[in-house]
Amino acid sequence: MERSTRATPAQFAEWLRQQLTARGYDLRPRGGGQTKFADDSGIGRATISRILGGHGATDTRVLALLAEALGSPLSEVLVRAGILDATELDAVQNPGTTGRRITPEQAADELGIRDEQARRVFLSMTATLQRETPRKNGEGNLA
Known part of the structure; x- marks a missing residue:
């Protein structure tokens, strides 16, 4: 069995902390950055605190x-949050590259996703990603 290459909740927390700090949110105690980002994003302050505390997020x-x-x-957020790893994301975004097309349910089965909540998240995210148009940077590469 392959070892998972999915990000951990702690890695997601660190990535989000870096993203927020780079955007000017002061995440020091009493800095107000978590509250400001919660207001700016529409995500509850307790949820932001939970994610930054390394407890993860799976709500789509x-x-x-x-x-x-x-x-x-x-x-990118799905990979950073550990919902998908880069290989799974590639398989979802490029389903024809394997020589056969499978349904999201079959993909969940093949990936061994048995937990009901994880399966619902995977199926929901797969549907979202299949609708997402790949963005290209100025050099013609996928961003």
């Missing part, structure tokens, strides 16, 4: 709001 609405607030592709 929260991850979509987070991507929008950061100006990041939802796909």
Whole structure:
């Protein structure tokens, strides 16, 4: 069995902390950055605190709001949050490269996603990613 390459909640927290700090949010105690970002993003302050505390996030609405607030592709947030790893994301975004097309349910089965909540998140995210148009940077590469 392959070892998972998915990000951990602690890695997601560190990534989000870096993203917020780079955007000028003061995350020091009493800095007000968490509250300001919660207000700016529409995500509850307790949820922001939980994510930054390393407790993760799997709610698709929260991850979509987070991507929008950061100006990041939802796909990047999903990988950073540990919902998908880069290989799974590639398989979802490029389903024809394997020589056969499978349904999201079949992909969940093949990936061994059995937990009901994780399966719902995976299926929801797969549907979202299949609708997402890849963005290209100025050099013609996918961003």
